[in-house]
Amino acid sequence: MRKTHNPAMSEADPLPAPPRPTAPQSAPARALERLGLTTPEALALHLPLRYEDETRLTPVARARPGVAVVVEGQIEDARVESRPRRQFLVTLRDAAGDRLILRFVHFYPSHQKTLAPGQRVRAHGEVRPGFFGHEMIHPTFKVVDADAPLADSLTPVYPSSAQLPQAYLRKAVASGLQRADLAEILPPNTVPAGLPPLRQALAFLHHPPADARLAPLEDRSHPAWQRLKFEELLAQQLSQMQARRARAQLAAPELPSREGALREQLLAALPFALTDAQQRVCAEIAADLATGRPMHRLLQGDVGAGKTVVAALSAAVAMDAGWQCALMAPTEILAEQHFAKLVQWLEPLGVKVAWLTGSRKGKARKQALDALASGGAALAVGTHAVIQDDVQFARLGLAIVDEQHRFGVEQRLRLRRKLQAEGRATLEPHLLMMSATPIPRTLAMTYYADLEVSTLDQLPPGRTPIVTKVFADTRRTEVIERIRDEVARGRQVYWVCPLIEESDGEDLSGKSMAELRNVTETHALLSEALPGVQVGLLHGRLPPVEKATVMAGFSAGVLGVLVATTVIEVGVDVPNASLMVIEHADRFGLAQLHQLRGRVGRGSVASVCVLLYSGPLSETGKQRLRAMVETTDGFEIARRDLEIRGPGDFMGARQSGDALLRFADVTQDAALLAQARHVAPLLLDRHPQAAAAQVARWLGQRAEFLKA
Known part of the structure; x- marks a missing residue:
């Protein structure tokens, strides 16, 4: 074989000599760096997407189309x-x-030079019928000698980029595989029977023999794949068990419940009785708070299951024991909803609540900071402003994070460090995380193995079922007629438009501007179509005072219709709202649709959610909208969302920006996950050095993300 066509592998111009002569990095080398393929181990773990069979020649006459x-x-x-x-x-x-x-529709002068008449060429591609007979479009090719040997294994095709040709990447991976430290870390009795050694498994996956069956390679059921998945799942379980054990060695404030104290007074003052699920969950949290070991608990429940009152009762336990509590929510609207409820419930009982958000400035902010630092305020409620450096607590004992999946890992870690900042380095605050996106059990076992999980699986009485309907946006006029009827009956309506939510100070992209026009144009359209009806407008770019005024007007019933973006996704509670219209519903994720739908059906009036879509629906769009029509159960919604998106997207890679599982799929690899969960504690107890090496090899710095 004489040479391989590779237009990207050209000589680069030399750099000037001073201070020391260095060869410039080639485009493929820079592309390797961008993909993170900078070590032999990273290259060895860069696995093929698929394989091409270049082990046999096919006469042109026998080539079949497709x-x-x-x-x-x-x-x-x-x-x-x-x-x-x-x-x-x-x-x-x-x-x-x-x-x-x-x-070749796209070609370079090098193509013309290499594929000149008289050259002997070997080409690989899919044969298609063409106008002048059979043809290959954009085949891979190389110039060969008459007696050039064929490949003796399947040819890997790797995830790559335009600047990184497959030929270059194959050589880099083969070199990395040779140089990588793939020594066996795990003792023999910890690896499931029938799985090959790690180096052997990787060698097989990079270069399967010519007679290897493609199906088990492509669906990742081959023993070589199983070995990699087990290794990764084991590292992840080890990391979380290490975090759980390390936390068990830490001390936290002991916060015992006392009869007749603040928690009992709050229960007596509430205008409703707790559900059985709320009582069970409150007891689980109270037991954790009393131990003196840091609580690390996830409270999950469907939309409207009553998580806020559970948070208030948990905070009451901490405050009654003489400690402060902080509640952090991802948006100002949600934080304000919590603040209003907690003030209503707790201030009559003598609890001072501090309010902290990015928009709270000047004297009001300073008073809140002084009250927290002195201990005068027992409870802080706010957005990420709660964890800014100038916020100091006198005695922070419990941190509550609502919609925790909307916060980054570093933000949650900073909240936990607040107690150390008070000079009590030996103590760590209790941490309660809340989520209205229920997490299927297999994911909770994997991504939250270091957490205790409490589940509110019961809705308070009086919630009316929501009927969901799907309409093409060509039926918009009918929907507006329905709005007119609802408002005439004295009810209220949400109309939600998609808008990418920006953080403060971030410029709007062109797409966002178009979507912002969409929400303002919809507001104008409905204002014109519904004379005599007060139509409000709410989106993330409004000043905080204006947002608060609009929400207050809707809550008070002054506004009949509220046109909004997803800023109303969580926390908004207007029992009189009976109709939710979601425009371009196919653009929203399933969990987000379910959250938005949960803004209605909060009173005794029968409620409807209308999902409008435009144009032909994608298969994923159809699956989402079908799920919304078929069920209102948040746990079933979560299960289907997991099926549609896969675990990495569902969990947002635990909000780290990095996928925590590259190879394993917890929905498909439940048996391997169970084995990893069984082996992890044995490895930690009997082979701690091997356990540490396993976590370092597979997770590295990402292990920190699992601790938050």
């Missing part, structure tokens, strides 16, 4: 044609005299 094959022959003709568009056509004739066209 099947990828390798053909070999002499270049008979090569020409550039301009019509109907500029393209490079090469005629290859094999040993039997049969011809095949190689068609």
